[in-house]
Amino acid sequence: MKLWQTFLSPFPTRVRLVLYAKGLDIPFVEPGGIHDRSGKGDYLKINPLGRVPTLELDDGRTLPESEVICEYLEDAYPEPTLRPADPWARAQVRLIARLCDFYLVFAMVPLFTASGMSRRKWDWQKIDAALAEVKKSLEYLEHYIGTEGYAVGHSLTQADGALAPQLMLAFEWAPRLFDRPDPRADLPKLTAYYTAVRKHPLVARVMQETRDAIARAQARVPKEKQI
Template identity: 65%
Template sequence: MKLYQFFASPFPTRVRLMLYAKGLTFEIVEPPGFGSSKLPKGDYLKINPLGRVPTLVLDDGRALPESEVICEYLEETFPSPPLLPADPWQRAQVRLLTRICDIYLVMAMVPLFDLLATRRAEWDRTVIDAAADKVAEALAALEFYIGGNGYAVGPSLTVADGALAPMLILAEEWAPSVFGTAPPLHRFAKLSAYWRAVQADPIVSRVVRETRDAIAQSRRQRLEAER
């Protein structure tokens, strides 16, 4: 299998977490035209007309976009070890946390992602502060539903941890370091406890390290480009 992706991107990261957890071997490909690259996306649009990452390409050439769809496919195709709980209510909690991440937390951060396409001198403080408020609202919803056993749901790793981990890095570390906003997590006791505990899991710790390294690298590149 091939995974078209970037290490700093949250959506591919949940797929990598799954591939690692299931012990599957795969090749990583970074398609052209993402981030600050001025290149066209070119042939990548032939395997993913949405022009986004991730895309999983199977050994027979079939290509699947959209992180959640890929995760469901991987879970159904490689059920061991399971990354969805057996209990339907707990499965629903996994999907709920993932959905809150995708819809509310990601959407809250979109204005910040958009600012990256502009020069720092043009950044509007009111846009940054409004985004930080929306991020806090989404974190409050996660606080309500997050599990208390060291994982997002139940006592072991699930797809929800793959959705949450990269987004919590963006909310707690990336946004404050780039935009000077206050790190928000300390306001949410259950979520903070979860975040401390889940990083002890070796698979989570691996994707957290990869994400932090990739964010630091793209930050350095951006600062150099602005000089």
């Protein structure tokens, strides 16, 4: 088995968290041209969506979409589990991941787009509208987030893998890049969650991998586009 992925993207991050938690030590491969305009070449044969991550099995079968990959890993390698046994808790895990994918990530897209452009081309109206949407989706999550240090219940689940990397972008990366207030001020439950979950060694590990990848990417972009 191997994982086509990059350390920059938050989607493979949730898969890596599941792999680390299950002790599955598999190779990571970065598709050429995934984060630039050089074209994705043969990677499109592995994943026609041209996105990361993709899980490739030893027999050559390939699976795209981070959530689906996490579910597959959970089914194929059930111990230790990141999926609660209780049906209500399991539904909460899926709900948090879904709110994250369908609302938070969607709201962040214009910010990701702006980050790849020269600052001179930034449309501040669009950026502030996106930040307002991000705030709205964080408020949805504030309603449902767990209060015992994890997204759901008192142990690590797939919901933490989905949420923590996206919160890092919403709480740390976006306010710094666009020089706007940290949205945490009005989100006490999410703030407490984020502070607590970062202490989990595997969450700390994937977050550091992301920070290092952002620093490497920043070092490669021209000065006027840097944070």
